[in-house]
Each structure stands twice: as structure tokens, then as C-alpha cells.
Amino acid sequence: MGTTPSTAPGTTDEYRGLGWEFGSLTVQRHAAMLAPVTFVLADGRQAAPMQIAPWAYEPGAERIAAVERKLRGDWPCLPFGYAAAPEGFPAEWAALMQPAEAHDLPHGYASNHGWTWQEAPAGSLALAIDIPDPDPIRRMERTVTPDPSAPAVDITLTVHARRPCRLPLGLHPTFRLPARPGGARIEPGAFDHGLTYLRSVDDATPVFAANQRFTDLSAVPGIDGGTVDAAAVPLAAPTEELLQLNGIDGSVALAYPDEGFRVRLSWQKEHLPSLLLWMSNRGRKFHPWNGRHVALGIEPICSPFGLGPAVAAADNPIARSGTPTAIAFDPDTPFVTRYRIAAEPL
Numbered sequence: 001m002g003t004t005p006s007t008a009p010g011t012t013d014e015y016r017g018l019g020w021e022f023g024s025l026t027v028q029r030h031a032a033m034l035a036p037v038t039f040v041l042a043d044g045r046q047a048a049p050m051q052i053a054p055w056a057y058e059p060g061a062e063r064i065a066a067v068e069r070k071l072r073g074d075w076p077c078l079p080f081g082y083a084a085a086p087e088g089f090p091a092e093w094a095a096l097m098q099p100a101e102a103h104d105l106p107h108g109y110a111s112n113h114g115w116t117w118q119e120a121p122a123g124s125l126a127l128a129i130d131i132p133d134p135d136p137i138r139r140m141e142r143t144v145t146p147d148p149s150a151p152a153v154d155i156t157l158t159v160h161a162r163r164p165c166r167l168p169l170g171l172h173p174t175f176r177l178p179a180r181p182g183g184a185r186i187e188p189g190a191f192d193h194g195l196t197y198l199r200s201v202d203d204a205t206p207v208f209a210a211n212q213r214f215t216d217l218s219a220v221p222g223i224d225g226g227t228v229d230a231a232a233v234p235l236a237a238p239t240e241e242l243l244q245l246n247g248i249d250g251s252v253a254l255a256y257p258d259e260g261f262r263v264r265l266s267w268q269k270e271h272l273p274s275l276l277l278w279m280s281n282r283g284r285k286f287h288p289w290n291g292r293h294v295a296l297g298i299e300p301i302c303s304p305f306g307l308g309p310a311v312a313a314a315d316n317p318i319a320r321s322g323t324p325t326a327i328a329f330d331p332d333t334p335f336v337t338r339y340r341i342a343a344e345p346l
Contacts, residue, residue: 016117016125018144022151025144028070029114032127032142035073039151039261039343047151047261047343049254050074051174051295055288064288066112067105073174074341076157077107078137080170081306088199090211092317098310103134107172107306110140123148136165137329152342159336161329168303168312169327171272171339173265175254175296182232185255186298187262188217188275192247195318196221197305204240204283217245233279234294240283244305245275246323252298260346265298267339272300273323300339302327 017026023039035050053071055061061069083104086094105112109131120126124145131137141158157171177184193215196208207228212221219227220243228235230243250269255262278297285291304311304318304325312326319325329335 083308138162170301189251
């Protein structure tokens with residue numbers, strides 16, 4: 001198994017990579033994002049499922065909001081989401097919303113800053129970030145390790161709290177989609193129920209009826225009164241949508257029938273009991289999105305959508321239904337969670 005020439009701690013090199021028998025991958029220091037990843041399948045074909053934003057290398061990218069600047073692939077978010085204004089939300093949700101704190105950043109400090117490379121075992125990449133006061137989280141660590149015997153990557157996230165707190169946590173794997181509407185298919189594991197988002201997303205034209213419950217991803221309540229096969233992506237209409245699957249079993253797959261492979265994501269359901277599906281489907285018309293971004297976030301979370309820490313820690317409707325929306329972090333006990341991204345032929 002190969003690594004980049006330097007594995008010493010430091011901040012100078014912005015990207016490091018690994019190659020192994022079944023693929024290659026790159027991790028960037030900014031937000032510790034993982035992408036691109038190329039898997040070599042059992043039949044010798046290559047599969048590259050991770051998303052890279054189309055503006056990453058355009059002039060002026062340094063002026064884009066930090067979390068979006070080099071948007072790509074997979075990274076951890078703590079706290080997950082960002083405080084939203086209550087306008088347009090159902091009353092039972094709006095009553096829980098509080099303004100963002102001055103130091104709050106979308107998806108947390110670690111999603112908006114560079115991490116530091118750490119010493120790592122051969123065949124792994126490791127990064128860490130120290131988070132300043134007044135954030136209740138002191139440090140986050142991330143290790144990325146290809147499976148030497150399979151087209152798969154194992155990822156470990158360790159969280160060190162500064163003080164006791166309850167926060168929403170999310171992982172943010174984001175996958176590219178084919179140009180053909182319905183050209184890929186989401187294959188979720190067993191889940192208790194799903195929810196449509198509580199209002200329109202970014203004022204984009206909605207496809208799903210707001211604040212509705214469903215039990216089948218192929219029959220989600222639509223804005224026109226019918227149902228929509230939300231498992232078939234990308235959606236045909238330009239839109240920006242969010243769906244949350246609660247009580248999920250810790251597994252999901254995304255099949256690419258035209259390319260003959262499937263990417264599979266698995267995680268610890270006891271930590272992250274929900275799955276957020278972010279359907280970014282040419283719906284955001286403002287810069288730098290410019291109506292051209294087509295990707296699918298498949299995001300294991302312990303969070304009520306991405307409504308921020310105050311709502312997550314409150315007695316919100318999702319929490320009352322039996323699905324936790326915040327994790328208790330203890331400064332005396334590091335929190336460790338693991339997940340896996342793998343590929344296989346169809």
C-alpha cells in the first residue's frame with residue numbers, strides 16, 4: 001500500500017493521497033474533505049462516485065463562503081447545520097428557533113477551516129483540528145484508511161469536548177449524479193419513517209409537499225398532491241430538496257445502473273439514527289451555485305434536518321417521536337464513531 005512521500009505532521013501541503021490495490025483517494029486539509037476517490041471493482045472497472053463542486057478551481061473561489069469554497073466528497077460536521085430564522089416554518093418548530101451565536105459557522109468551525117496533518121500508520125491519513133473557545137468542542141480528529149483487501153474506505157471520527165454539551169452531529173458524504181434524470185437510485189436500509197422538509201429550501205421551487213411523513217422513498221408526498229419517486233435521482237425538475245429518514249438501520253446504497261456499480265455507505269446507527277438526503281438539483285441560482293450543481297448528499301445524522309444546535313437540543317417533534325437529535329459529549333470521554341464507504345459491481 002502506498003502513501004504520499006511525507007507523513008509528518010504539518011499544515012503546508014494542502015492535499016495528501018493514498019493508493020492501494022483497489023483504488024486511490026485524496027484528502028484536503030480544508031474541512032478534511034475526502035475526494036476524489038476512485039475504486040477498482042472486482043471486474044477491473046473503475047468507479048469514482050464522490051462529488052467535486054464545479055467552482056472549486058474558478059477564479060475568485062477564495063471569496064466564496066469557507067464551507068463551500070472547496071466543496072467536495074465527504075467530511076464531518078459538528079455542530080451539524082446552522083441556526084435558521086423561524087419565518088416559514090411550522091409553529092411547533094419556529095417556537096424552538098434561536099438566533100445564531102456570533103461565532104457560529106455553517107456546519108461548525110471544523111467545516112470552515114484547515115486541519116493539521118497528524119502522524120498516521122502506514123496506509124492511513126490522519127488529520128486533527130483544535131477549535132477555539134467559546135466552542136464547547138475542543139478538538140476533532142479524523143483518520144481515513146483504505147481497506148487493503150477491498151474497494152472500500154474506513155473512516156474514524158474522534159471528538160474531544162471542552163465541556164459537557166449536547167450537539168447535533170452529521171457526516172456529509174456527497175456523491176455525483178449522472179446527467180440523466182433518474183439515472184441513479186437510492187437504496188436505503190430499513191427505516192421507521194421519513195419526513196419532507198418543513199418549508200421550501202433556499203426558496204427553490206419545491207417538488208415535495210412540506211412537513212409530510214412517509215414510509216416509502218419511492219412514494220413521497222408531492223407538491224401537486226400526488227407522490228414522487230424520490231429514490232430516482234437526479235430529480236427531473238430544477239430544485240433543492242431535503243428529506244430525512246428516521247430510525248434507519250445504518251446502511252444505504254446508491255446504484256448507478258448506466259455505469260454498472262453501486263456505492264454503499266454504512267455507519268453506527270446508535271450514534272447517527274437518521275439519514276438526511278440533500279438533493280441539490282440545479283435549484284440554487286445564486287453564486288457560486290449558478291443553477292449548475294447536481295449532487296446528492298447522503299448524510300448520516302443525529303439532528304433535526306440542519307436546524308442548528310438550539311433546535312437539536314430542544315424537545316423538538318423528531319426527538320419526541322423517539323429519534324434522538326443531539327449527542328451528549330463529555331470532556332472526560334472522547335466520542336468515537338466509525339463509518340465505511342465501499343463500491344461493488346451491479
